[in-house]
Amino acid sequence: MKILTAAQTRQADAATIREQTITSEALMERAATAFTGWLMARQTPAEAGEILVFCGPGNNGGDGLAVARLLHQAAYHVQVYLLPADRYSPDFQANQRSLPATVPRTTLDAAALPTIAVDALVIDALFGTGLSRPLAGVAAAVVAHLNQARARVVAIDIPSGLFADAPQPADAPVMRARHTVGFELPKLAFLLPQNAAFVGQWPVVPIGLSSQFLAQAASKLYFVDAAFLAGRLPRRATFGHKGTYGHALLLAGSRGKIGAALLAAQACLRSGVGLLTVRTPACGYDVLQTAAPEAMALTDPSSDYLSELPDLKPYSAVGIGPGIGQAESTKQVLTQLLREAQVPLVLDADALNLLGADPGLLALLPADSVLTPHPREFERLTSPARDDYHRLELLRAFCHAHGCYVVLKGAYSCLGTPTGELYFNSTGNPGMATGGSGDVLTGVLTALRAQQLPPLDAALLAMYAHGRAGDLAARNTGQAGLVAGDITQFLGPAFEELTTSKTF
Ligand SMILES: NC(=O)C1=CN([C@@H]2O[C@H](COP(=O)(O)OP(=O)(O)OC[C@H]3O[C@@H](n4cnc5c(N)ncnc54)[C@H](OP(=O)(O)O)[C@@H]3O)[C@@H](O)[C@H]2O)[C@H](O)CC1
Numbered sequence: 315m316k317i318l319t320a321a322q323t324r325q326a327d328a329a330t331i332r333e334q335t336i337t338s339e340a341l342m343e344r345a346a347t348a349f350t351g352w353l354m355a356r357q358t359p360a361e362a363g364e365i366l367v368f369c370g371p372g373n374n375g376g377d378g379l380a381v382a383r384l385l386h387q388a389a390y391h392v393q394v395y396l397l398p399a400d401r402y403s404p405d406f407q408a409n410q411r412s413l414p415a416t417v418p419r420t421t422l423d424a425a426a427l428p429t430i431a432v433d434a435l436v437i438d439a440l441f442g443t444g445l446s447r448p449l450a451g452v453a454a455a456v457v458a459h460l461n462q463a464r465a466r467v468v469a470i471d472i473p474s475g476l477f478a479d480a481p482q483p484a485d486a487p488v489m490r491a492r493h494t495v496g497f498e499l500p501k502l503a504f505l506l507p508q509n510a511a512f513v514g515q516w517p518v519v520p521i522g523l524s525s526q527f528l529a530q531a532a533s534k535l536y537f538v539d540a541a542f543l544a545g546r547l548p549r550r551a552t553f554g555h556k557g558t559y560g561h562a563l564l565l566a567g568s569r570g571k572i573g574a575a576l577l578a579a580q581a582c583l584r585s586g587v588g589l590l591t592v593r594t595p596a597c598g599y600d601v602l603q604t605a606a607p608e609a610m611a612l613t614d615p616s617s618d619y620l621s622e623l624p625d626l627k628p629y630s631a632v633g634i635g636p637g638i639g640q641a642e643s644t645k646q647v648l649t650q651l652l653r654e655a656q657v658p659l660v661l662d663a664d665a666l667n668l669l670g671a672d673p674g675l676l677a678l679l680p681a682d683s684v685l686t687p688h689p690r691e692f693e694r695l696t697s698p699a700r701d702d703y704h705r706l707e708l709l710r711a712f713c714h715a716h717g718c719y720v721v722l723k724g725a726y727s728c729l730g731t732p733t734g735e736l737y738f739n740s741t742g743n744p745g746m747a748t749g750g751s752g753d754v755l756t757g758v759l760t761a762l763r764a765q766q767l768p769p770l771d772a773a774l775l776a777m778y779a780h781g782r783a784g785d786l787a788a789r790n791t792g793q794a795g796l797v798a799g800d801i802t803q804f805l806g807p808a809f810e811e812l813t814t815s816k817t818f
């Protein structure tokens with residue numbers, strides 16, 4: 315699905331009201347009903363205790379007032395706190411009028427903020443997507459007060475003080491929510507590590523925004539879920555044979571890191587490739603032939619590291635990097651590969667570090683190559699990022715300059731494309747932050763490129779299936795017990811879900 319800016323969200327609002335011939339108040343009621351439904355499914359009135367609803371002067375505050383009314387009607391115990399302001403939005407005012415007189419309400423005063431009980435349930439409806447500057451005055455004092463109280467904060471739409479799609483100054487006050495219930499679509503701010511402590515968990519609830527508007531909205535930001543990938547993974551042909559599914563070459567491993575080669579190889583084999591050849595230093599031969607008998611081993615003359623590029627003619631894609639180290643002769647192998655390769659390339663790990671250390675090498679990178687750095691490797695390829703938003707700018711610029719696709723790994727891994735789109739992945743879990751997880755991704759990607767999938771589809775599917783396999787694996791192992799090889803065990807089911815999710 316698309317990710318919209320705050321300005322586009324306002325347009326989506328207006329389009330919905332126009333198209334569905336409803337009032338803005340009715341749309342607010344939908345949003346408040348969706349939020350309240352989410353909360354009531356998780357907290358009974360007894361579990362919730364007294365719910366404190368903090369409302370700002372705009373429509374986020376209007377949502378808060380409507381939520382307070384709905385909770386009150388459902389027998390929850392509610393207290394409303396109002397931020398003083400010169401102007402309140404019309405829908406705020408309408409919902410203030412609709413709030414039953416029996417619901418206590420207090421206007422906030424920075425000098426006399428309410429005492430917040432330990433574990434109090436707080437609804438943050440101070441500011442939403444209309445935030446136009448960092449919080450100051452009473453709003454800032456309230457946010458600091460609630461953050462200090464460590465209340466159980468549930469934010470409506472977005473934590474107050476956080477911009478939906480731009481960084482805020484480092485010292486700007488922002489509400490620390492445990493949950494943020496977003497409306498209709500995720501926001502860019504939810505996907506960046508620097509905001510994790512503010513956003514918490516972020517369910518998204520539908521509010522029936524115009525599907526026509528969402529379909530045509532010009533956005534280069536996407537959140538990749540299973541529905542987004544429907545139809546991108548070709549079904550295997552009844553009369554297909556191993557030649558139909560490509561022949562991948564993996565250049566991987568060095569003494570002490572043959573495991574990286576093995577992990578990439580096993581993942582490649584589990585991602586539908588027809589044939590796989592693995593080029594490791596000679597010390598990897600026995601291990602590879604024993605642990606991955608389905609792969610062909612083509613060992614390098616050097617016993618400890620890669621020193622010669624094999625003939626590339628038989629292969630339909632080449633993956634290089636897992637565990638290769640940075641020996642000078644390995645750098646020569648990479649250089650020759652970049653010069654000679656006529657087939658799709660996937661570059662990871664030390665192949666990226668070698669690239670980052672030599673701008674001359676980077677200049678040789680063939681168009682449509684797929685790179686899979688983690689943030690530190692990416693910085694070596696570009697420059698240090700000021701913050702997560704700046705890192706995305708660097709990602710866009712890098713992909714554009716080199717005509718390549720980059721999967722920036724992390725929670726919500728982000729795929730950058732040469733034309734400026736950014737695709738955030740929805741699958742995966744912190745258990746996957748473990749050695750060898752990246753080698754598995756390289757294997758998956760190389761398999762998909764070997765099967766002739768275009769770079770965009772290959773990268774989207776690899777990113778998603780890798781994360782999904784990690785999620786399925788963690789059901790068995792738990793996150794702490796997850797090792798990279800477990801991800802590989804579940805690649806099959808992850809791909810199967812993507813093929814069968816297609817409707818007739
Ligand atoms: N489509 C949807 O998702 C729907 C969202 N809804 C809810 O509406 C809010 C957005 O409401 P909006 O009124 O646009 O914005 P806010 O509630 O965030 O508040 C805007 C007002 O606050 C002023 N403002 C902005 N920044 C500050 C600040 N730092 N300090 C003080 N005051 C501030 C702003 O004034 P300006 O000075 O900027 O002109 C506005 O007066 C969305 O998040 C959802 O919760 C709808 O309910 C349904 C559809």
Ligand SMILES: [K+]
Nearest residue numbers: 438441472474
């Ligand atoms: K809010």
